[in-house]
Amino acid sequence: MQHRGEIVERAIRKSGYPISQIARKLGKSRRWMYLMFDNSQVDLESIILIGRIIHHDFSEQIKELNAINPESFSEPESKYTKQNKDYWKNKYLKLLESYNTLLKKTNPE
Structure with a gap:
């Protein structure tokens, strides 16, 4: 089984975006981000939004994303x-x- 939190953490660290900046854009705290990294079942909406922020397509690593229309999730304004x-x-x-x-x-x- 895939550990979604670890996949997201690796992608974020590889992207070079500061975690606090991503958290701010999501309207979350840094603490929430670190708890998400430990969560093996991160919700797909959060993954899609993070992917948009760091310009990363998670659909190759997380197969469940292929069944979802990513356009249905909007970026937080x-x-x-x-x-x-x-x-x-x-x-x-x-x-x-x-x-x-x-x-x-x-x-x-």
């Missing part, structure tokens, strides 16, 4: 867009500037 991050960063900076101005008015030195 980032919760925040670049535009959204910039909006909140700018809002924070404006608030910080207002706070500093208020401090100067109340505490002149």
